[in-house]
Amino acid sequence: MQTPFPPVTPPRRILMGPGPSDISPRVLAAMAAPTVGHLDPYFLRIMNETQEMLRQVFRTRNPLTMSVSGTGSAGMEACVANLIEPGDRMIACINGVFGGRMADVAERCGAEVTRLERPFGEVFTAEEVEEAVRKVSPKVLGIVHAETSTGALQPLEDISRVVHDAGGLLLVDCVTSLGGLPVEIDAWGVDAAYSGTQKCLSCPPGLAPVTFGPKAVEVIDNRKSKVQSWYLDMTMVRNYWSDQSRAYHHTAPINMNYGLHEALRIILEEGLEPRFERHQRNHQALKSGLAAMGIEYAVAEGHQLPTLNAVRIPDGVDDKAVRGRLLEEFGIEIGGGLGPMAGKVWRIGLMGEASSKRNVMLFLAALEECLATAGVSVTAGAGVSAASEAYRSA
Numbered sequence: 001m002q003t004p005f006p007p008v009t010p011p012r013r014i015l016m017g018p019g020p021s022d023i024s025p026r027v028l029a030a031m032a033a034p035t036v037g038h039l040d041p042y043f044l045r046i047m048n049e050t051q052e053m054l055r056q057v058f059r060t061r062n063p064l065t066m067s068v069s070g071t072g073s074a075g076m077e078a079c080v081a082n083l084i085e086p087g088d089r090m091i092a093c094i095n096g097v098f099g100g101r102m103a104d105v106a107e108r109c110g111a112e113v114t115r116l117e118r119p120f121g122e123v124f125t126a127e128e129v130e131e132a133v134r135k136v137s138p139k140v141l142g143i144v145h146a147e148t149s150t151g152a153l154q155p156l157e158d159i160s161r162v163v164h165d166a167g168g169l170l171l172v173d174c175v176t177s178l179g180g181l182p183v184e185i186d187a188w189g190v191d192a193a194y195s196g197t198q199k200c201l202s203c204p205p206g207l208a209p210v211t212f213g214p215k216a217v218e219v220i221d222n223r224k225s226k227v228q229s230w231y232l233d234m235t236m237v238r239n240y241w242s243d244q245s246r247a248y249h250h251t252a253p254i255n256m257n258y259g260l261h262e263a264l265r266i267i268l269e270e271g272l273e274p275r276f277e278r279h280q281r282n283h284q285a286l287k288s289g290l291a292a293m294g295i296e297y298a299v300a301e302g303h304q305l306p307t308l309n310a311v312r313i314p315d316g317v318d319d320k321a322v323r324g325r326l327l328e329e330f331g332i333e334i335g336g337g338l339g340p341m342a343g344k345v346w347r348i349g350l351m352g353e354a355s356s357k358r359n360v361m362l363f364l365a366a367l368e369e370c371l372a373t374a375g376v377s378v379t380a381g382a383g384v385s386a387a388s389e390a391y392r393s394a
């Protein structure tokens, strides 16, 4: 029988938004491999290897490192739900949408949440965090390393020290940093962290890498109440991921895990340092190109993310019209602003596979065309030639 529903034939896009990012054909091919059972010896090998590769990418020796079945938000929820019991105090650092989400998740887990706030686009100083942890003495302080909603990069080392001095645990969101810029779980003393597959790991959305350090594991082991989420309860999920006590918990998304395995192989083949340098180089070239076109960053110099470039939309330019043209005429997706930045900024992602010279040059040329027809005066070729110069002098 004929069905009126056509097969899935998505358009080819260049994903330069806030995520998902471009995916390597190698990852897509791995995901199309035959599905095996979730306790098949082959899959158990894939799980073990994925854990080991994740440890390398997170730069940690934490045994409890794995992928949670679900997107980045599931990773956030897994970390918060396992560390927090009703009545526990938690500080959520909010300088963008995702810090706010963490506070919401913590409240749903029964935490007494203190919201430490900064305007969108700014970052926290260790001094203000120190003052807050002294006052509140939280069990957990949650903070976002790379705020995708604003393009701000949060320094963590000093904050880690002040949180630990006050006896708290440091929980970090590295959704838009892992695999694109240094994330040093052990060296920075991060107690728990989560990420998502669809940003700098360049794998489709669907899994959330997480890691828990020794102090976080101790907290989980000594809980008085059950974790309020059955699905994300690490006391059970970790048995499935452990070679010693392998037991069914839920059916792992097998083919998603194949994809993550291949994505991690690609990252380790490239090498973490060369990969971070590539992200920096493309970010600097994009920045030079945009500056030559009169476009400014929304985040102060020194705190700009190489993976997510939030820039101010020139006065009088129609945000949606430009993004619409970029998508329709050039196949390029970029993001609009979120929350108070809606309509004011564009978010240009240079994550993983998508962080390339090809994408930078193509985007600058396409943007010039869109701006010129929107009546903005830009010198022809200025963006591309400034970026080109930046690559030559890099």
Ligand SMILES: Cc1ncc(COP(=O)(O)O)c(C=O)c1O
Binding pocket: 018, 019, 071, 072, 073, 074, 076, 098, 144, 146, 147, 148, 149, 173, 175, 176, 196, 205
């Ligand atoms: C910093 C940050 N945290 C958490 C999330 C939530 O991840 P997901 O949308 O994959 O659930 C995102 C998604 O964009 C993010 O950028």
